[in-house]
Amino acid sequence: MSQACGTQVTQTQVFNVVSQSFVAGPDAVLMAIAGAEPKEFPFTPETSEVVIGRHPDCNIQASDKHVSSKHFRVYRDSEKRFFLEELGSSGCFINNQLVKKGEHRALCHGDAIKIAPNVTTESPFAFFILQVNPCEGSAWKGDGVPCPPDTSERSGTGEIEGMPNGKTEDWVTKHWDIRHQLGSGNFSEVRLGVDVKDKGKQYAMKIVDKKKFLQFQKQRESVLNLRDEADMMSSLSHSNIVKCHSWFQTEANMYLALELVQGGDLLHCLLDGGAFPEHQASRLFHQICDAVRYLHVEKQLVHRDLKPENILLTSKDRETMLPKLADFGLARKNMKSRDCRTFCGTPHYFAPEVITTASSSDSKNAGYGKQVDMWSLGVILYILLSGIPPFEEEQLYRQILDGKYEFDVEEWNCVSPEAKQFVTSMMTVNPMERIDINQAVDHPWFKISRFCTPTRSNVEPGGRSFAEEPSAKRRKSEGTMGTMA
Ligand SMILES: Nc1ncnc2c1ncn2[C@@H]1O[C@H](COP(=O)(O)OP(=O)(O)O)[C@@H](O)[C@H]1O
Numbered sequence: 001m002s003q004a005c006g007t008q009v010t011q012t013q014v015f016n017v018v019s020q021s022f023v024a025g026p027d028a029v030l031m032a033i034a035g036a037e038p039k040e041f042p043f044t045p046e047t048s049e050v051v052i053g054r055h056p057d058c059n060i061q062a063s064d065k066h067v068s069s070k071h072f073r074v075y076r077d078s079e080k081r082f083f084l085e086e087l088g089s090s091g092c093f094i095n096n097q098l099v100k101k102g103e104h105r106a107l108c109h110g111d112a113i114k115i116a117p118n119v120t121t122e123s124p125f126a127f128f129i130l131q132v133n134p135c136e137g138s139a140w141k142g143d144g145v146p147c148p149p150d151t152s153e154r155s156g157t158g159e160i161e162g163m164p165n166g167k168t169e170d171w172v173t174k175h176w177d178i179r180h181q182l183g184s185g186n187f188s189e190v191r192l193g194v195d196v197k198d199k200g201k202q203y204a205m206k207i208v209d210k211k212k213f214l215q216f217q218k219q220r221e222s223v224l225n226l227r228d229e230a231d232m233m234s235s236l237s238h239s240n241i242v243k244c245h246s247w248f249q250t251e252a253n254m255y256l257a258l259e260l261v262q263g264g265d266l267l268h269c270l271l272d273g274g275a276f277p278e279h280q281a282s283r284l285f286h287q288i289c290d291a292v293r294y295l296h297v298e299k300q301l302v303h304r305d306l307k308p309e310n311i312l313l314t315s316k317d318r319e320t321m322l323p324k325l326a327d328f329g330l331a332r333k334n335m336k337s338r339d340c341r342t343f344c345g346t347p348h349y350f351a352p353e354v355i356t357t358a359s360s361s362d363s364k365n366a367g368y369g370k371q372v373d374m375w376s377l378g379v380i381l382y383i384l385l386s387g388i389p390p391f392e393e394e395q396l397y398r399q400i401l402d403g404k405y406e407f408d409v410e411e412w413n414c415v416s417p418e419a420k421q422f423v424t425s426m427m428t429v430n431p432m433e434r435i436d437i438n439q440a441v442d443h444p445w446f447k448i449s450r451f452c453t454p455t456r457s458n459v460e461p462g463g464r465s466f467a468e469e470p471s472a473k474r475r476k477s478e479g480t481m482g483t484m485a
């Protein structure tokens with residue numbers, strides 16, 4: 001058994017283990033982080049398991065009554081992969097997922113193990129993080145991929161000179177466990193990122209492929225900069241905008257550690273459940289507008305890529321979910337810069353002036369500003385209330401330029417005239433006549449819609465929902481960057 005010596009653990013004094021003389025370069029460390037000061041239980045080559053419980057034979061002893069005589073053990077197999085076996089009847093939690101008595105689970109670098117008296121307890125009295133030494137050739141990463149060998153200096157700071165927030169791959173491996181994919185886009189993917197050095201806190205790690213980004217930049221002669229998104233997001237503070245916790249870069253990638261938003265995005269919510277009744281749409285859309293007001297008025301920023309998949313949701317419950325604006329990859333300061341003429345965003349949410357500006361050689365027609373976001377907001381509200389997109393796939397740009405959309409379809413039958421007027425005031429072809437964000441936030445529809453009782457559901461039998469639309473129509477909202485530059 002290990003050299004992790006057994007002494008008493010209580011709820012107030014969480015771990016009271018005789019301090020270990022830390023063997024240099026252990027294979028892994030089980031780190032206790034709920035106590036006054038962190039304690040570490042190393043797995044040396046001789047350690048095959050660490051048992052936690054009230055029994056005096058346990059390597060880590062606990063006195064709290066919620067802990068079983070032998071509560072769980074962390075062990076490894078002959079290939080040095082780590083596992084947890086739950087031994088006690090009350091179970092434990094790996095990354096907040098319950099593990100029941102008799103179950104075995106593979107453990108990854110950065111996994112958080114808690115003993116909590118019940119599922120809802122936020123402050124468990126026993127909390128460990130497993131840190132696997134990247135030198136361990138076959139260290140289990142959960143997806144069958146061994147950790148990459150550690151080639152750089154272990155004691156170094158991991159910084160790359162001359163590169164702002166530049167880090168080595170080794171530094172990234174030591175500090176972050178980058179897990180399953182949460183979503184992806186044009187030159188980036190978003191994965192669950194666990195900060196193994198900071199209590200296993202979880203983030204959405206946006207990883208931008210620098211090479212792909214620079215290719216795009218060159219092709220489009222775009223002045224979009226790799227650092228723009230990180231800098232911009234770090235400067236924002238609004239409850240309906242995704243926060244950027246930190247960022248760093250390696251030779252290959254740019255990493256943004258973003259606030260993790262757990263309820264998926266609005267596009268998938270619409271595809272799963274169809275249109276929103278007015279009272280729910282009103283609550284959600286008002287918060288979206290407030291976030292855009294913050295950008296336009298307080299920050300002088302244009303998002304330029306507002307669409308349902310860039311609006312994240314904190315839960316799947318439509319009565320309580322909060323929206324959070326994401327993806328500031330195309331956001332710009334609201335100036336008439338040359339780059340504001342770059343044709344970008346998603347075609348189905350393009351404002352008419354985006355199309356005319358991009359196809360015009362008229363130098364007086366120098367770009368577009370905040371009003372493009374207002375048009376996109378109109379398209380979003382259209383979809384929220386009806387569950388269908390306003391434009392057909394065929395001759396898309398022509399329809400946008402002509403403002404050719406209609407409410408004369410079944411999906412709009414039971415929606416209030418105030419809602420239609422609100423959509424029309426945002427989806428007005430002439431940007432000078434389109435309402436601005438201050439007018440939108442104060443629109444009368446918000447007052448009346450709160451009291452609208454749902455008269456129909458857009459998923460009722462026979463009704464067309466976003467989810468039932470033919471894929472060609474659905475793809476409208478899944479479009480990507482425009483192809484004209
Ligand atoms: N903070 C986050 N929390 C959870 N999921 C996220 C988060 N940020 C992005 N995602 C997921 O990743 C997808 C792509 O992210 P996004 O920032 O829009 O990248 P891109 O610029 O490549 O479009 C989103 O549609 C969403 O599904």
Ligand SMILES: [Mg+2]
Pocket residue numbers: 185309310327
């Ligand atoms: Mg996106």
